[in-house]
Amino acid sequence: MTLQLLNTLRDQNPIVFNIANFVTVQDVANGLNALGASPIMSAEVQEAESMVQIAGAVCINMGTLTTQQVNQMAVVGKLANQYHKPVVLDPVAVGAVPYRKQVALDLLDKFSVDVIRGNAGEIAALADIDWQAKGIDAGAGQGDVVEIAKRCAQQFNCCVILSGPTDVITDGKRVAKVANGTPLFQLHVGSGDLLSSIVAAFAAVSPTAIYDAAQVACVVLAGAGELVASQMTAARPATFAIDLIDRLSLVSVQEIQAIAKLN
């Protein structure tokens, strides 16, 4: 795993095609842009093939799905496989809403994904493990998050990022953990959505080493948030969100390296 991938990303400025949710779309676009990627959002199935062709990677976020959008997701996912573009799936709230879990399972049946990024409640649901998920949040489940993430990765033959106070990254065999971050992430809705899209950005510049790309994405976002929090004297969620975007644009490989808690 090399943090130099951050400089590669900034040099290459990869296009990341997002099927976004309408709650956090602007945060995701600005966060990607600040980091050094080139975001594009589309909700139109007629342009799916062009979008996939111009993109370096695709991020499919289930946050505010509609029947029309689920159809678009299936078309885009299949095209991404056909054009060998990495795909990240963010299965928002699949632990809390049975319909969403069924949609996610149907999508995972129709095309292969490179990374599933979700919180503990979402990853446990996909791995068929009991967990008390709560809406879009991880909730209060109990269990071994490493085992849950590994089981999900093995089931869907992909990398899994189970995010939270410690991010667990696994390809089903290898496991890495990122212990950076700040509880302020939980006070800003969409931190997870941004992480998923940042994973896609790093996958775009490291398509043959997705497991490495996933780790770099986790440590860069959590590290940038930690640096912002270290300069705040009180918890200010709105200020945090703005400062995070600034920090994503300014942060250097050396600054992340100095604080990285990755093992």
Ligand SMILES: Nc1ncnc2c1ncn2[C@@H]1O[C@H](COP(=O)(O)OP(=O)(O)OP(=O)(O)O)[C@@H](O)[C@H]1O
């Ligand atoms: N308590 C915490 N301490 C440190 N970092 C955290 C904490 N909670 C979340 N994070 C960080 O927040 C980011 C988003 O992860 P999280 O698991 O909260 O996603 P999510 O539940 O999908 O969020 P959202 O629904 O708001 O998009 C990750 O980078 C993770 O490391």
Ligand SMILES: Cc1ncsc1CCO
């Ligand atoms: C609040 C919310 N509701 C659906 S998606 C979303 C943003 C977090 O994913």
Ligand SMILES: [Mg+2]
């Ligand atoms: Mg989420």
